[in-house]
Amino acid sequence: MQDDVYTSRVTRGEDASSPDAGKESSAHEPLSNCEDTRAFDKDEKRKLPTTSRHPHGVIISHSKLRKIHRNVVDSNVALFQQSLRRIECVNTIALTLIILVSSRGCDHDMQLVHSLDHLNLIKSLSSKSVEEKKVIVKKWAKKSVYFYEESSDSACLAVDYVIKVKEKVFKGELDSAVAIVQPPGHHAEADKAIIFCLYNNIVIAASHIKKELKVSKIMIVDWDIHHGNGTQKSYWKDNTVLYFSVHRYDSGKFFPGGDVGSHNSIGEGEGKGFTINVPWPHGLYGDADYLVVWEHILLPVAHKFNSDIILISGGFDAGKNLIF
Numbered sequence: 001m002q003d004d005v006y007t008s009r010v011t012r013g014e015d016a017s018s019p020d021a022g023k024e025s026s027a028h029e030p031l032s033n034c035e036d037t038r039a040f041d042k043d044e045k046r047k048l049p050t051t052s053r054h055p056h057g058v059i060i061s062h063s064k065l066r067k068i069h070r071n072v073v074d075s076n077v078a079l080f081q082q083s084l085r086r087i088e089c090v091n092t093i094a095l096t097l098i099i100l101v102s103s104r105g106c107d108h109d110m111q112l113v114h115s116l117d118h119l120n121l122i123k124s125l126s127s128k129s130v131e132e133k134k135v136i137v138k139k140w141a142k143k144s145v146y147f148y149e150e151s152s153d154s155a156c157l158a159v160d161y162v163i164k165v166k167e168k169v170f171k172g173e174l175d176s177a178v179a180i181v182q183p184p185g186h187h188a189e190a191d192k193a194i195i196f197c198l199y200n201n202i203v204i205a206a207s208h209i210k211k212e213l214k215v216s217k218i219m220i221v222d223w224d225i226h227h228g229n230g231t232q233k234s235y236w237k238d239n240t241v242l243y244f245s246v247h248r249y250d251s252g253k254f255f256p257g258g259d260v261g262s263h264n265s266i267g268e269g270e271g272k273g274f275t276i277n278v279p280w281p282h283g284l285y286g287d288a289d290y291l292v293v294w295e296h297i298l299l300p301v302a303h304k305f306n307s308d309i310i311l312i313s314g315g316f317d318a319g320k321n322l323i324f
């Protein structure tokens, strides 16, 4: 598939795994190299929930651009390949409806979240030499920021896909949807890129929702193994967006470090009490522990806050043997 064309595969009906089910496009291609989940696809034919008005959606950044979002300081870092494999596995697990989209970029208003200086800097990356990029990286406190020749385009696409998902849900085409994108965004702050995160995708989406759709209350649930410092900072004094994060903390030694992910970090001013952190003290927590947190903290809080929409920062790096 060309990266600059719009291609979609949509499956509807009882047998969503059928290659011909409700397809909108004749352009098909393999979705995954994940052997385990491919076997699951074959044996367990998926059915759409009959109680749902609309199907759930998965929107996938199917672009070569995400593959070249690398660490400019250390080009030998190969962790991103593992991330790609994990994304491919998630693809096959989740689908009831799949939309593969490729677009040339995004022109969304990101000044709702990021400073103009930051936006101009990220946009200018493609025209800068590797040495110039290294100088930029070293300006930031966390020095291992990932960007490469096409990273600004890749980050822009990630924003675009998250916005597209948001629009499909709000137009009523889908009950819920997932954007599987690289690079992620929850560490990015208004004027700072951190690690893989150049733009804060979920905060940009939330800002658009608040501005365009007059939504009054948004809940953001972040289950990435790392604390979403950038997302938390964006709503630190805001009582209209509740930020809930479960993450590894290790007394402030686990990335992003410091006390921002502490249970004492609860917001300030009007936002006091609208940031909730559940910090794991080490890395040995598992499914049962997450379920306890969901049942005894997340769900009661969600019911009480009663948001108009829930956004999830679903980083999948908490799994065993998954580094990032």
Ligand SMILES: [Zn+2]
Pocket: 224, 225, 226, 315, 317, 324
């Ligand atoms: Zn993470």
